[in-house]
Amino acid sequence: MQVGRVHAERRYAAAWAAVAVMVGLTAAVVPGAGDQALTCLVFVAALAVATLPSWQALAVVAALFATTTVLPLVVDGWLSHGNNFAVILASAAVWSFRLAWQRQARLLAAERDLSELAVEQERDRIGRDLHDILGHSLTIITVKAELAERLIDTDPDRARAELADLQRLSRDALADVRSTARGIRGISLPGEIASARMALEAAGIRPVLPTVADEVPSRWRDLFAWTLREGVTNVIRHSEASECVVEVSAEHIAVRDDGRGPADEGSGTGLDGLRQRARLAGATVTTSPGPGRRGFELTVTVPA
Incomplete structure (x- = not known):
């Protein structure tokens, strides 16, 4: 936050420097251009509205409007040429563009935040699903492997059946992991009841x-x-x-x-x-x- 504030202060300082340079150039052309130099103040107003903080820009526009209105009244031979109203119109036009740009920037920031949130939620979902899939499947596989080891000498047929179940469970777990990565894996309550019964009996x-x-x-x-x-x-x-x-x-x-x-x-x-x-x-x-x-x-x- 501190870095952002420093960056903003530097940006506004640069904006004020640009406005000051524009005002100085306007003053420099007054001896040769006369009241036509007032046209330059329209561009100064546009620059101020585009780059300065809102309240500062409003103050600059008010000052420029007063300048382009008063000078033709106090300087002999000078005419306004409508520059005072041009200051208002240019400022309003630039302000509308500035608002549109700010709304677009906020929209892009919101979309970026939503994208990051979606990635985080998807990462959490995959983590939960992998834990549930592998934790459950590997637990049952371990239990059945231990059971098959105990039965291999006393009941070879039952041991072979348990080993066949191990192969099926391994294939199912692999399929579930692949489905999780694609985000399309499903689960059913009746299937889990049957699986739980089998796993508990095996244990x-x-x-x-x-x-x-x-x-x-x-x-x-x-x-x-x-x-x-x-x-x-x-x-x-x-x-x-x-x-x-x-x-x-x-x-x-x-x-x-x-x-x-x-x-x-x-x-x-x-x-x-x-x-x-x-x-x-x-x-x-x-x-x-x-x-x-x-x-x-x-x-x-x-x-x-």
Whole structure:
């Protein structure tokens, strides 16, 4: 801000110097040009309006109007030739151009700010989506890889099935990342319910999930799906739970486990991203211990 003020002061000082030079040149041609020299003051007025601060420009225009009006009255043989009104007309014309230029400059600045904001919002969206995609997918892949390793000697067929799931999950995660980069990736609540059930069972956690979510309005389904994904991912990663309960209604979704609870309640990149999604949708995110102060509960509530 200090640099900008110094720059403006220098610009206005240069403008005053230019106005002073123009006035000096006008005075220099008076002996030869007589009252015709008053025409030069029209250009001085235009220069002042174009370059000086508004109130200073107004003062200069008033002084020039008075000069071009009074001098022909007090100097023998001098005529106004309409220069006093020419000062007013030229000043008004230049002032209108100055206003148009200022509006255009503000418009360009606003467009630049909006572009920067859009870039920042897109960067945040990609960051949230990549965290949610990779965090969820890699968690399930890790769980299934560990399960396949345990089963490879005792149940080879089940191990091969888990490895096949690993390949499918890896391909799905790659497709989601590519879709995120293009900004066209979608998510569905029924799909997340099925995925959560599979992931919890693979992790050895008993899932208690709804089979359908038809009562959820369509405008809240994406938010509920993201909530379910984030909640189940955290249960598998951190909770050491034996059971995960998901409750879904038209106005809220809750993901609750009976594990050890988080070391730092309600923190983390994923939850921060979920809070941002909820805030943009007009919903609220709450976190708390589960029943009996055991485990952890994540709840998203939407307006009725």
